Amino acid sequence: MSFEKSTPLAPTESPTPASELRRLGAILYDSLLLLAVLVFAAFIVQPWVDGQATVAYQLYLLSVSFIYFSWFWLHGGQTLGMLAWGIQLQPVDDSKLTLKHALLRFFAIMISWLILSLGFFWLIIDHQLIAAIVTWLIGIGGFLWSIVDRQRRNGYDWVSRTRMVRVLRKSSTITTV
Secondary structure, X not given: OOXXXXXXXXXXXXXXXXXXXXXHHHHHHHHHHHHHHHHHHHHHHHHHHOOXXXXXXXXXXXHXXXXXXXXXXXXXXXXXXXXXXXXXXXXXXXXXXXXXXXXXXXHHHHHHHHHHHHHHHHHHHHOOHHHHHHHHHHHHHHHHHHHHOXXXXXXXXXXXXXXXXXXXXXXXXXXXX
């Protein structure tokens, strides 16, 4: 079976925003792939860190995560999860994706995940359910914004001036020997 890159819609056609379900599917798919990449990256440096989660080690893993996403975004606008779910990242002004787009998007996503994580820690450490729920709602608020936005852009789309659109997939050909 051969996989080919998705092709964006023709310039005369208006891009169709990606649905929340497709976005979530791509997030889950990429989370599993990123986990495998991070396990491998951790294995590589294990002899030097000796199991200690130093700041340098954490920054290393954060850098590996950024490289994973930005490389795919800058080389076709699709991570493997996005490719599987038929969605693509594009700048809102139809220019080429740049490192600035990738940096802004990645760090906006990291801030969102940080807020979500704080909610879990708040619940575990202080047993403050209401505070945790409020924190979670703030954390996912950027993602949920895409439900009410006409173009289905979420918080990190706004920050990075990008949009997630549906793309047509070229048909895969299955060859048997």
